[in-house]
Each structure stands twice: as structure tokens, then as C-alpha cells.
Amino acid sequence: MDKSYHTIAFYPQKCNGCNDCIEACARINTGEVSPAHSRIAIVKDSEDGSFGLALCRQCGEPRCVMDCPAGALSKNEDTGVIQWEETKCVNCQLCTLACSYAGITYNPVTRKVMKCDMCGGDPACAKVCGRGALEYLTSSDLYDKWGDMEDLFVPGISACLGCNSELLIRHTLRRIGPETVVATPPGCVAGVGSVGVNGFTATKTPVFHPLLTNTASMLAGARRYYNRIGRDITMLAFGGDGGTADVGFQSLSGAAERGEQMIYICIDNEGYMNTGVQRSSTTPYGAWTSTTPVGSVLRGKTQDAKPMPVLMMMHNCAYVATASTAFMEDYYAKLDKAVAAAKHGMAYIHVFSPCPTGWRFPPAMLIEIARKGVETNTVPLWEYINDGNEFHFTHSVDNPLPVQEFLSLIGKYRHLDADQIDHIQKMNKRRIEMLKMFSEQEERRAS
Amino acid sequence: MSHTKYLIVGCSHAGLTAMETIRLQDSEGAITMVTREETLPYSPTILPYFIAGQVPQEQIFLRDQAYFDKLNVTLLKGAAVVGADSAAKTIRLASGDEIHYEKLLLATGAGATVPPFPGIENVRYQVVRDLNDALKLRETMNQAKSAIVIGAGLIAMHSAENLAHAGLKVSMVVRRKVSLFAYFDVAAAGLIEKIFEDNGVHIATGSGVAKISPSDGGRCVVTLESGEDLTGDVLLLAAGVRPRIEYLEGSGIETDAGILVDNSMRTSAADIWAAGDVAQAPQFFEPGKTVNATLPNAVTQGRVAGMDMVSDPAFKPYSGSSGLNTFNFFGHHAFSVGLATIAEPTEDIEVNTTLLPSGLRYQKLVFQKDRLVGVSAINAALDPGIMRELIRRQTDLGAIKEKFVSAPLETGRLLMSKLWR
Numbered sequence: 001m002d003k004s005y006h007t008i009a010f011y012p013q014k015c016n017g018c019n020d021c022i023e024a025c026a027r028i029n030t031g032e033v034s035p036a037h038s039r040i041a042i043v044k045d046s047e048d049g050s051f052g053l054a055l056c057r058q059c060g061e062p063r064c065v066m067d068c069p070a071g072a073l074s075k076n077e078d079t080g081v082i083q084w085e086e087t088k089c090v091n092c093q094l095c096t097l098a099c100s101y102a103g104i105t106y107n108p109v110t111r112k113v114m115k116c117d118m119c120g121g122d123p124a125c126a127k128v129c130g131r132g133a134l135e136y137l138t139s140s141d142l143y144d145k146w147g148d149m150e151d152l153f154v155p156g157i158s159a160c161l162g163c164n165s166e167l168l169i170r171h172t173l174r175r176i177g178p179e180t181v182v183a184t185p186p187g188c189v190a191g192v193g194s195v196g197v198n199g200f201t202a203t204k205t206p207v208f209h210p211l212l213t214n215t216a217s218m219l220a221g222a223r224r225y226y227n228r229i230g231r232d233i234t235m236l237a238f239g240g241d242g243g244t245a246d247v248g249f250q251s252l253s254g255a256a257e258r259g260e261q262m263i264y265i266c267i268d269n270e271g272y273m274n275t276g277v278q279r280s281s282t283t284p285y286g287a288w289t290s291t292t293p294v295g296s297v298l299r300g301k302t303q304d305a306k307p308m309p310v311l312m313m314m315h316n317c318a319y320v321a322t323a324s325t326a327f328m329e330d331y332y333a334k335l336d337k338a339v340a341a342a343k344h345g346m347a348y349i350h351v352f353s354p355c356p357t358g359w360r361f362p363p364a365m366l367i368e369i370a371r372k373g374v375e376t377n378t379v380p381l382w383e384y385i386n387d388g389n390e391f392h393f394t395h396s397v398d399n400p401l402p403v404q405e406f407l408s409l410i411g412k413y414r415h416l417d418a419d420q421i422d423h424i425q426k427m428n429k430r431r432i433e434m435l436k437m438f439s440e441q442e443e444r445r446a447s
Numbered sequence: 448m449s450h451t452k453y454l455i456v457g458c459s460h461a462g463l464t465a466m467e468t469i470r471l472q473d474s475e476g477a478i479t480m481v482t483r484e485e486t487l488p489y490s491p492t493i494l495p496y497f498i499a500g501q502v503p504q505e506q507i508f509l510r511d512q513a514y515f516d517k518l519n520v521t522l523l524k525g526a527a528v529v530g531a532d533s534a535a536k537t538i539r540l541a542s543g544d545e546i547h548y549e550k551l552l553l554a555t556g557a558g559a560t561v562p563p564f565p566g567i568e569n570v571r572y573q574v575v576r577d578l579n580d581a582l583k584l585r586e587t588m589n590q591a592k593s594a595i596v597i598g599a600g601l602i603a604m605h606s607a608e609n610l611a612h613a614g615l616k617v618s619m620v621v622r623r624k625v626s627l628f629a630y631f632d633v634a635a636a637g638l639i640e641k642i643f644e645d646n647g648v649h650i651a652t653g654s655g656v657a658k659i660s661p662s663d664g665g666r667c668v669v670t671l672e673s674g675e676d677l678t679g680d681v682l683l684l685a686a687g688v689r690p691r692i693e694y695l696e697g698s699g700i701e702t703d704a705g706i707l708v709d710n711s712m713r714t715s716a717a718d719i720w721a722a723g724d725v726a727q728a729p730q731f732f733e734p735g736k737t738v739n740a741t742l743p744n745a746v747t748q749g750r751v752a753g754m755d756m757v758s759d760p761a762f763k764p765y766s767g768s769s770g771l772n773t774f775n776f777f778g779h780h781a782f783s784v785g786l787a788t789i790a791e792p793t794e795d796i797e798v799n800t801t802l803l804p805s806g807l808r809y810q811k812l813v814f815q816k817d818r819l820v821g822v823s824a825i826n827a828a829l830d831p832g833i834m835r836e837l838i839r840r841q842t843d844l845g846a847i848k849e850k851f852v853s854a855p856l857e858t859g860r861l862l863m864s865k866l867w868r
């Protein structure tokens with residue numbers, strides 16, 4: 001029963017009302033292009049120019065199914081699609097009264113009801129949408145797929161409710177597998193008990209607890225030892241932003257410059273969260289922390305965050321990427337590349353990691369914040385592959401949402417005034433412009 | 448005596464919805480459903496379509512046995528409840544067996560009313576409430592040439608249409624000025640009646656039944672108060688419904704026309720809920736309680752009851768009964784939600800009506816200040832479910848009210864897309 005299903009997601013800000021989806025839907029279902037046959041409808045708000053969607057949500061508790069007197073509607077357990085059986089339907093239209101989304105509608109031409117069946121798993125609307133406004137999402141499937149694999153962290157570690165780091169380390173180690181040595185310097189990941197409580201570790205792989213300053217050099221040494229005895233073992237660091245960008249930076253920089261073989265993952269929760277929420281060099285401008293307080297004089301942090309992933313790209317690492325847990329599919333693909341790159345050099349992944357405890361938001365909002373960070377261009381998703389000097393965005397940075405849609409969800413930004421928001425918006429823009437230079441270089445070379 | 452955590456009496460829309468709602472929260476607690484029917488569950492609403500031959504009998508069922516097995520629900524068929532003891536927490540079946548419960552839902556629906564028309568005892572008449580009625584009607588229908596339908600509600604209209612489709616000459620007796628008065632105003636009902644007349648159904652409105660008498664060949668004659676005589680081979684009564692509560696006599700559960708419930712569908716007795724056609728529940732637009740014998744209402748109430756029975760954290764109380772239905776007839780389609788029969792505007796009620804008799808299109812929007820309170824439509828492109836939800840949520844249309852009036856389909860969808868996200 002606990003199955004997650006595919007879904008057609010709508011991003012209204014990317015829609016321009018071209019109606020291609022409507023035609024595609026009508027065509028695939030009837031061979032005609034008349035919108036009367038379309039199961040999907042896009043409506044335009046003439047006032048603000050925004051778009052709305054009327055489409056079946058393939059509900060978990062489908063009201064249409066409950067209200068059908070003929071048993072003509074049912075939820076397919078395997079696909080999650082609410083299926084309509086024409087031969088059973090008596091055309092009473094009670095389903096059109098049951099659905100609050102116009103997900104099942106009356107077609108005046110066929111004189112029958114109709115609804116989206118997700119084209120048997122290959123929806124024509126999402127395929128035809130060139131702007132990415134409709135997307136056939138499979139990411140929850142990925143959680144399922146990897147959720148079924150052995151979790152290399154034991155249950156019962158003591159992370160905060162809704163902790164992004166826990167989600168991240170469990171999924172990362174599932175993907176990378178047991179032939180791994182894990183280093184967790186002081187920080188949340190070590191603090192939740194991964195390096196051990198009462199003589200037991202919380203991982204099913206070897207794990208050790210370096211100092212805050214020397215994670216990368218210890219892993220470099222361990223890898224050289226395994227190279228000498230002829231075993232291909234992945235070296236993996238889960239560092240916090242403090243252990244990565246502040247005091248651990250010199251050892252990391254050295255290891256990157258030498259091209260040591262490892263995957264270094266920086267879980268960036270933008271401060272020292274497990275010791276009482278102090279600022280770090282990746283704490284963003286304007287953010288409240290216990291050492292950048294908000295009062296009559298100070299209004300949160302006054303400096304901008306250190307652009308850590310860009311610095312690592314400048315080290316000529318074998319592979320550098322940014323990631324967000326709201327885009328797991330993207331993260332998994334990047335992990336695969338990191339595993340391959342770490343066979344000959346350093347792979348560095350910088351993961352945006354909202355923290356319910358230190359940033360002050362309800363745990364249930366975690367993924368939404370991780371998503372809004374990306375969608376507002378606060379956390380652009382990109383990757384750099386040294387071999388071939390490739391740089392590209394893995395999530396479009398065009399048409400971002402206004403940054404307030406991200407900031408307003410988070411308590412540590414509650415005090416921001418218009419000037420501060422303006423500054424953040426400008427910095428986001430500048431960062432994108434800088435990154436675009438890399439990607440344009442890349443395009444020029446390719447052409 | 449057997450024991451069960453949840454006992455649900457009645458296995459139709461209200462009962463099934465409650466069961467499914469309980470299972471979402473409690474995947475293990477024992478659930479027993481009892482129904483007096485010998486068959487798998489089916490909806491009474493399907494019966495007119497079955498009578499018309501639109502669906503074969505083996506296809507009318509709502510769920511199959513495998514469904515109950517999978518959800519680990521015990522379904523007792525052919526088990527009529529004849530008594531309940533709320534103190535001992537037991538119910539008694541016709542077989543003499545007793546079942547002990549922790550929580551009980553009564554969802555026994557409603558039966559057809561048989562008004563005391565003078566002479567009714569001397570003629571053969573039929574009602575449509577369960578499968579047996581439908582099978583009987585199909586049989587008589589096949590040998591008949593004409594029929595009289597008494598009643599003005601949806602069941603009467605559906606039945607009249609189906610009898611007409613079967614080739615019978617049908618007359619309807621409607622005591623009021625128009626039919627479907629619960630759902631449509633005079634203009635809309637008149638439009639619907641005209642379509643019925645155009646399809647050969649004679650509708651005698653504005654006059655009640657004076658007497659009913661037998662005629663030769665098993666036929667019967669219905670004499671109206673107006674003096675008009677109608678003769679038919681078949682007499683079908685669809686003059687209202689009556690909640691099935693007889694078995695509750697002496698149980699201590701408070702009843703009026705139906706079982707009295709509050710906004711959680713709780714009855715006056717501890718750990719006993721009631722939902723669907725059998726319940727008399729609070730109303731949406733005005734104080735007092737009413738029996739709302741419609742399918743969507745049975746589902747809504749079944750869901751509320753189920754959530755309360757299983758202490759679902761997402762529980763929201765019943766927002767109250769109001770009229771809502773769809774009506775599909777002779778290739779036309781209509782629906783009505785909320786206060787759709789109000790004809791005249793008042794101080795804070797605004798009525799916006801569009802009537803296109805040529806194209807047989809009708810649309811009526813009723814507002815109370817800036818909130819939509821009623822919609823009815825015939826052959827109009829509107830989403831009934833969105834209209835229902837705008838009314839239920841008492842959405843303040845404010846600045847976009849005019850836009851809504853001029854383009855209710857698009858504006859409704861846009862609102863839905865924004866509000867529901």
C-alpha cells in the first residue's frame with residue numbers, strides 16, 4: 001500500500017499559455033485537436049497574466065471514485081491512476097460534482113465524461129511542453145527504489161525532527177554502497193551518533209571521526225593505503241560547512257590541489273547548527289544566527305556567503321556539483337558521476353541543506369524550502385566535469401521565482417527589510433551571471 | 448456472540464466510505480459490515496440504468512469480494528439487523544445471532560414512502576429502492592404498454608425516462624406546480640419538463656392524487672384532484688423516501704424522521720454514529736436538521752463518521768446538508784448546487800440568470816453579497832464540483848465577482864487552481 005506514484009507537475013511561472021498540451025491531449029485521445037476533447041485545461045488570469053491548471057490529481061482519496069454509483073472509477077494500485085471504465089459508466093455525471101479540480105469533466109461532443117489517464121505512463125502533454133511547465137515526475141519513485149536497498153546507517157540516530165542531513169546521508173550511502181570508508185568530522189552528522197555511542201558506530205561501513213581541521217588529509221592517507229594494498233575503496237566525507245569552508249578548508253584545499261581520490265560532500269546548513277547556531281563563512285547575508293543577532297543595530301549577518309563550490313571548481317577538481325534534496329534524481333545522477341571521478345581525483349558535492357532547528361521553520365517544510373531555494377536561484381544547481389572542462393546547469397535558471405518566496409518560509413530571515421531583500425536578490429542575480437559565464441564559455445567551445 | 452471493533456450496518460455509499468476512511472488510519476482493527484442484501488454492494492442510483500438495460504446485472508456492483516478480503520473486512524451478506532442495544536453494545540440479526548461492537552455506524556439508508564392515497568390498497572404498484580424492486584419492474588415493464596409515475600423528484604424523473612425509453616407511454620403525476628422543485632426554479636424545471644414532453648412523457652402538474660382504482664386487465668386508474676383520469680399498466684410510486692429506522696425501536700437512540708446526529712455524525716447514544724439517507728443531520732444554510740437522501744451527501748457523511756470513529760487527526764466536522772445533484776436526461780445534462788431555487792433577489796441576495804431557450808441552455812448563479820450560494824445549470828459548460836467547493840468554502844469572490852459572472856467556467860477553474868494548491 002505504501003507506494004508512491006508518478007505525477008504530472010505544473011509550474012505556472014513557466015507556462016506561456018501556448019495550449020500545445022491541450023492539443024496534444026486531444027490528439028492522443030481522439031485523433032482530433034479540438035480542445036473539447038482535452039483532459040487538461042490551462043486557464044489564464046487576465047489580471048496578472050498567470051496561469052492555472054485544471055487536471056486530474058489522481059487523488060489518494062479520490063472523491064470521484066467514492067461518488068460513482070456504477071463502480072466505473074477505481075484507483076489502479078500499481079500506477080496510482082484513477083481509471084474510468086467506459087463500459088461500466090452510466091453517464092450520471094455525479095463524478096463531475098464530486099471532483100473539486102475539474103479533473104473529470106463532461107465532453108459535450110462525445111456526451112460522456114472524460115479524465116486524464118496519464119497516457120499509460122508517457123503523458124503527451126508533458127512531452128510536448130517545451131518550457132518545462134508540465135513535468136512527469138518520477139522522483140518519489142527514486143526514493144522508493146533506493147529506500148528498498150540496504151540502509152547503511154542504523155535506525156535510531158538522534159537527528160532533529162525533519163533533519164535534512166539524515167535524509168541525505170542515508171540515501172547517499174545507499175547509492176555509493178558498502179565498499180566505502182566514511183569520515184564525519186565534528187558537526188551534525190557526527191553529532192547525531194554516526195561515529196558511535198558506547199563503542200558502537202551507527203554505520204555498517206567503517207567510519208571515523210577526524211578533527212574539524214584534517215578530514216580531507218586523513219581520507220587522503222586512508223585512500224593511499226588502500227591503493228597500496230590494491231583495494232578500490234571509496235573515500236567519503238560528510239563535512240559540515242564549518243568543517244569544510246572554515247577551519248577545515250586548508251586540508252581540503254591541499255587535497256583538492258593534489259588530486260586526492262575521494263568524494264567530499266559538504267552538507268551546507270549555513271552555520272554551526274549543532275553547537276548553538278553560530279555563523280559560518282557560508283551563512284548568507286542577512287541571516288539571523290546566535291552570533292549575528294537581530295537587534296536595534298545588527299540585522300543579521302552583514303557579509304555574503306563564501307562561494308564554496310565555485311572555489312572548489314577553481315581547484316580543478318575532477319568533479320564539482322551543487323545539489324538539493326528537493327531534486328533527488330539530480331543528486332543521484334551527480335553521485336554516480338562523483339563515484340566515477342573519485343577513482344582518479346577529487347569529487348566535491350555541495351548540498352544545500354535547510355535546517356529546521358537552526359533556521360526556524362516547521363520540519364514538514366524542509367523539502368519545500370529545499371525546492372524554493374533552487375527555484376528562486378538562491379541555490380542554482382550545476383555541475384563541472386574537469387575531464388572535458390564541462391560546466392552546465394542541471395536545473396533551469398531562467399524565470400526564477402522572486403526571492404521572497406524562499407525567504408518568507410524561513411524564520412532566520414523574518415526580520416529582513418526591503419533593502420536587505422534587495423541585496424539578496426541582487427547577489428543571486430550576480431551569482432547567476434557569473435556562473436553563466438562558465439556555461440557560455442562551455443557553449444562557445446562546443447560550437 | 449461475535450465481537451468486532453467497528454461494526455457498520457449497511458453496505459452502500461455511506462457505509463463503504465466510512466469503512467475505507469477507517470482503514471486509512473487503522474489497518475488492523477476488526478471491521479464487520481452487515482447488509483440485508485444477498486448480493487455484493489450496489490448503489491440504488493444505478494437501478495434506473497439497470498432497469499433501462501444500460502448495464503447488465505453482473506456489472507452493477509460497487510466492489511467485489513476480493514476488495515473486502517484485501518482490506519481484511521468481514522462482509523456479512525443476507526444479514527438484516529432487527530434490533531440494537533446501545534447499553535450492552537450489541538446488535539441482533541434476523542437469524543438471532545448477536546454481534547458485540549466497540550463502535551457502531553448505522554447506514555441503513557431509506558426506503559420508499561407509500562403515501563396513503565385512497566384506494567392504493569386495491570391496486571398493484573411498484574417502487575424502486577433495491578435490486579428486487581428493479582427486477583420486478585423490468586418484468587412487468589416488458590408486458591406493459593403504459594405507465595404512471597407519481598412523484599416529482601430525481602428518482603421519479605429517472606424512472607419516467609427509462610420507462611419511456613423502453614417504449615411505454617408514460618404519464619407523471621406532480622402535485623406541485625413544477626417537478627424537481629428541490630433543485631431547479633420554475634423556469635429551469637419548465638425547460639426540463641418540456642424536454643420530457645417532447646420525448647413523449649406526459650407530465651400532469653399542479654394536482655395531487657384524489658384516488659386510485661383498479662381497472663380491467665390489471666391496469667389502474669389514477670384520478671387527479673383536477674378530475675383528470677390517467678390509466679396505466681404499471682403504477683410506480685416515487686413520492687419520497689423514509690429513513691429505515693424501524694429496527695431501532697426501544698434502542699434508546701433518538702430519532703425524528705431519521706436518526707438525529709450532530710456535526711460528527713454522532714447519535715444520542717455513546718459510540719454510535721449514523722450517516723447517509725438514514726441520518727437527519729444539521730444543515731448548511733439554516734438551523735435545524737434534515738434528511739438529505741442523495742448519494743454525494745451519503746459519501747460526505749460516511750467520511751465524516753469514519754474519520755470521527757477512528758479519531759483521524761485530519762477530522763473536520765460536517766459542514767452541513769445542502770442540495771446538490773446532477774441530472775442527465777434525454778441526452779441533456781443539468782446540475783444544481785446550494786440555494787439554486789431562489790427566484791427573486793432580496794436585499795443581500797443577487798440572482799443572475801441566463802436563459803437561451805433556443806439552444807436549451809440555462810444557467811443561474813445566486814450570490815449572497817460576494818459569496819456564491821447557489822448554481823443550477825442545464826447544458827452549460829461548468830464544473831459542478833468546483834461550484835460546489837466554492838459554495839462550501841464560502842469563498843469571497845470580492846473583486847472578481849463580475850468576472851465570475853461573465854466567465855464562470857474559467858474563473859472557477861482559476862480560483863480552484865490557486866486556492867486548492
Ligand SMILES: Cc1cc2nc3c(=O)[nH]c(=O)nc-3n(C[C@H](O)[C@H](O)[C@H](O)COP(=O)(O)OP(=O)(O)OC[C@H]3O[C@@H](n4cnc5c(N)ncnc54)[C@H](O)[C@@H]3O)c2cc1C
Nearest residue numbers: 457458459460461483491527528555556723724740741742
Ligand atoms: C432509483 C434511485 C435513483 C437514485 N438516483 C440518485 C441520483 O441520481 N443522485 C443522487 O444523488 N442520489 C440518487 N439516489 C439516492 C442515493 O442512491 C442514496 O442517497 C444513496 O444510495 C444513500 O446511500 P446510503 O449508504 O445512505 O444508503 P443505501 O444506499 O440506501 O444503502 C443502505 C444499505 O443498508 C442496508 N440495510 C438497510 N436496512 C438494513 C437492515 N435492517 N439490516 C442490515 N442492512 C440493512 C442495505 O442493504 C444497504 O446495503 C437514488 C436512489 C434511488 C432509489
Ligand code: SF4
Nearest residue numbers: 056057059064099103
Ligand atoms: S477526477 Fe478529481 S476527484 Fe477524481 S482522482 Fe482526479 S482530481 Fe481526484
Ligand code: SF4
Nearest residue numbers: 068089090092093095
Ligand atoms: S458519469 Fe460514469 S464515471 Fe462518472 S460517476 Fe457516473 S457512472 Fe461513474
